[in-house]
Amino acid sequence: MPKAGRNPSRPAFGMRRVVRGAPIGRAANTESRHLMSIGFGIFLFAVGAICAFALNVDLGWIDIKTVGYILMGAGVIITIIGIALLARRRSVASTTRSGVDPVSGERVTRSETSAPEDPRV
Numbered sequence: 001m002p003k004a005g006r007n008p009s010r011p012a013f014g015m016r017r018v019v020r021g022a023p024i025g026r027a028a029n030t031e032s033r034h035l036m037s038i039g040f041g042i043f044l045f046a047v048g049a050i051c052a053f054a055l056n057v058d059l060g061w062i063d064i065k066t067v068g069y070i071l072m073g074a075g076v077i078i079t080i081i082g083i084a085l086l087a088r089r090r091s092v093a094s095t096t097r098s099g100v101d102p103v104s105g106e107r108v109t110r111s112e113t114s115a116p117e118d119p120r121v
Contacts, residue, residue, distance in 0.1 A: 095111070
């Protein structure tokens with residue numbers, strides 16, 4: 001029976017609530033963060049293009065076209081960084097081991113190639 005005045009659906013003080021193996025508020029893996037940066041870069045590029053080409057607003061203190069070009073440049077840079085981090089994450093590791101077979105006395109070379117596990121499969 002729960003204590004009086006305490007909500008049983010909330011974790012006790014000092015305890016973290018865990019959903020599907022990841023604490024709430026944190027990304028489950030770094031790949032989703034890289035995908036988020038790619039999406040954010042595309043979003044910035046689109047907003048910059050709208051500011052640079054579609055808006056016809058005259059503000060005396062700021063040039064909307066320049067802001068649009070800056071946002072488009074930032075979007076391209078963030079997208080490139082996100083793609084580079086995602087490509088680095090999907091690198092392949094190769095291991096080669098050599099040894100002598102105790103039964104036949106022959107030299108044996110064993111190669112293993114492993115890629116990171118894809119959580120979407």
